[in-house]
Amino acid sequence: MPVQPIKFYQSGSFVVGNRLLDPDQRSVQADPNRTNSLNSGHRACQGCGEALGARYALDAAMRATNNQLIAVNATGCLEVFSTPYPETSWQIPWLHSLFGNAPAVSTGVAAALKAKGRTDVRVVGQGGDGGTVDIGFACLSGMFERNDDVLYICYDNEAYMNTGVQRSGSTPPAATTMTTQAVGPEPGNRFGQGKNVPLIAMAHEIPYVATATVADLRDLEYKVRRAMEFRGARYLHVFVPCPLGWGTASCDTIRIARLAVHTGLFPVFEAEHGEVVDVTRIPRQVPVAEYLRPQRRYRHLFGASPRPDVVARIQQIADRNIRRFGLLAAEPAPTAQEAP
């Protein structure tokens, strides 16, 4: 397990804090003195998963680097909703250039710090899936290939949300966007397209690659902390539901992320030097329909003319992930003997 499970402290490992734990065992987010890297007043939609994921990740990075951190941001929601000139929500050193060049700018910042001999200051590059998977991908691959000392974090909400929900290379099959409408024999986004950037990053054999979601804070914070223990190129892919683009209730952001993990559609794992070293196990596999049904982008699969055949194909993807990453290996049920 990447994270020490917390047993029998009234609530388990998934709550943010827990008054029964020692303060040093609690999450960064439970700390009343957390950085709040992304402060109140930002213009993200109600229930934004990306705003939450970015604060989780950067607060953890600030603690891991002893507050010696510079963040570089690609264009996208995260940049637009946080920093409409002259206001900003960022409470850390933060730099924005273009949509497609955030990995390259990060490389430059890291090189400048190296030239200045400031090995204590670390660099985080970040962007959405559009800026990472599509537009910034050449720069990202180059950053990996050169093994530049940058942690790059992709907040994946599976489409170009800032410009009005257009399909990206990360949009899943059958999902509707403005550019993949629910029409024709294969409604929504097509099967067999898109790309899995965590696996591509692993193929670069960089020191550290991990995935995480906003539904498991302790795991996400652990992975940021772990990433900061390496020098060289590192990649963290965070699954962040988008209430606007996915057509989910704003209160369901965490629940949807949890379902993505529990169905097997979003495997949570970490890899070092190209090898998977750990996966987050699924306690009980949930059918993909439970994940799809609450989302308006999959509405055409249910309702008056349902498409169980399409749901079955998505189920196959989940089942393959579970096989491929060994997500279901049973854990022994806790017993009374394990009491603290």
Added chain:
Amino acid sequence: MELPFAITLDVGSSLANHTGSWRTERPVYVNRLAPCNQACPAGEDIQGWLYDAEDGGYRAAWERIMADNPFPAIMGRICYRPCQTACNRGTLDEAVGINSVERFLGDEAIRSGWTVPVDAEPTGRRVLVVGAGPAGLSTAYHLTRLGHQVTVRDAGDKPGGMMRYGIPKYRLPREVLDAEVGRILDLGVRLELGQRVDDVLAARDEGGFDAVFLAVGAQIGHRAYIPAGDSARILDAVSLLRDVADGEPPQLGRRVVVYGGGNTAMDAARSAKRLGATDAVVVYRRTQDRMPAHPSELAEALAEGVVVRWLSTISQADSGTVLVEKMRLDETGFPQPTGEFEELQADTVVLALGQDVDSSLLAAAPGVAVDAGRVTVGTDLMTGAPGIFAGGDMVPADRTVTTAVGHGRLAARHIDAWLRGVRYQPAPVLPLATFEALHTHYYADAPRTVRPRLDDARRTTGFEEIVGGLDEETALFEARRCLSCGNCFECDNCYGMCPDNAVIKLGPGNRYAFDYDYCKGCGICVAECPCGAIVMEPEET
């Protein structure tokens, strides 16, 4: 201000942007009534004292029990634990072992000699309590802590009532009873034993009391007519248990038949086993699902070798035998005779057919009504006679110790108000924290710690206590299984999961507050609060 080249504006903060104006609904912290608290006949704040116990605050937890119930160690042994039946955790895995934790706290208090203070100023008012059972002692305890001067009068030669004379000591050791009763007396309650009150008004006026609480219980074994031969040996269960408690058990013989299906019948049959009976047969006229005895008592009796004959009545008793008639249930569930008879060997027949109230001490009191053998009282537990209150087994309610203790608590509050010339107003009842209000994903699986038990075989050889207590480690573990239904336990989920940093953490014990300047009303905090302590309310327009 000097700005760098090509910079015309200073960096502004997004705090200028009050996103709270987007909101159409606002989250609000609430407290709900935990189902255990709703179910507790003694009115304990169970969820509250488990919260205290979770971090090892045993003294605080015990004091919180004592605010409502002066008998934690007794409750931890003999309460039928309706709290655990109601516990939401039962739907998740198994109910929290509330009763075990309560017993641990009660035993810890006795071991450490914890006491409670009387903080109220003396009021100078005097109250007479008739009956030193659970209801009477509970009333005396609460009234004393409220500053009144209380005298308890009882016909018996030891205090405790049915806790001493009705409950066998294998369920409630006398040292525990003596310790918890003694703690009440040490508060300054005056106890007058061996004094039967025959006329309540006369007793009140002679003693110059301002109010009276009656709790004489239901002491008379209910009689049923059974044709019996001259040499048939028939006892009633109440007397049997009383004689056993006094250390003068009667000779029962080897084969004992107990007639009845309540908890007293179970106690009588189990006591008979301990007194040397090889066969203890309970004859009950209906079926198991209609039996008034608590399922745990029946299960323990069966485990000890007690046999139950369902759908049976005793139609005749003779020397050494009883004639039993088989019954069947009619459409209304009432047993009807079938005409089929069977003979059972029986050296003694014990009647456990319920108990009746001796209300003769109220005969001279004007305005007191007695209905179906029980004294009629209002919701304030006052009888028809002003200033004469009653509770426990003598009024219509469940006849359990816990209910009686609850009557004592309630009566004390009403008597206190009555003495001050006002009416006691209970706090408004909070909405119930149902299982559906919880988000149980956040609670780790954990099985109930099972109290160690004496081996079944060892159990029937004597009157030693058969259910052991929890040690500290397991009691702590058990307390932490509480889901804290409907009441914040400071898990930080709302604080950590707000995408807008709009939750303010107020520090240990002080919970949280919303920053409505920035809260957009997304509802994540409501959806992810494990215990259902946040709700959305429409924003005022």
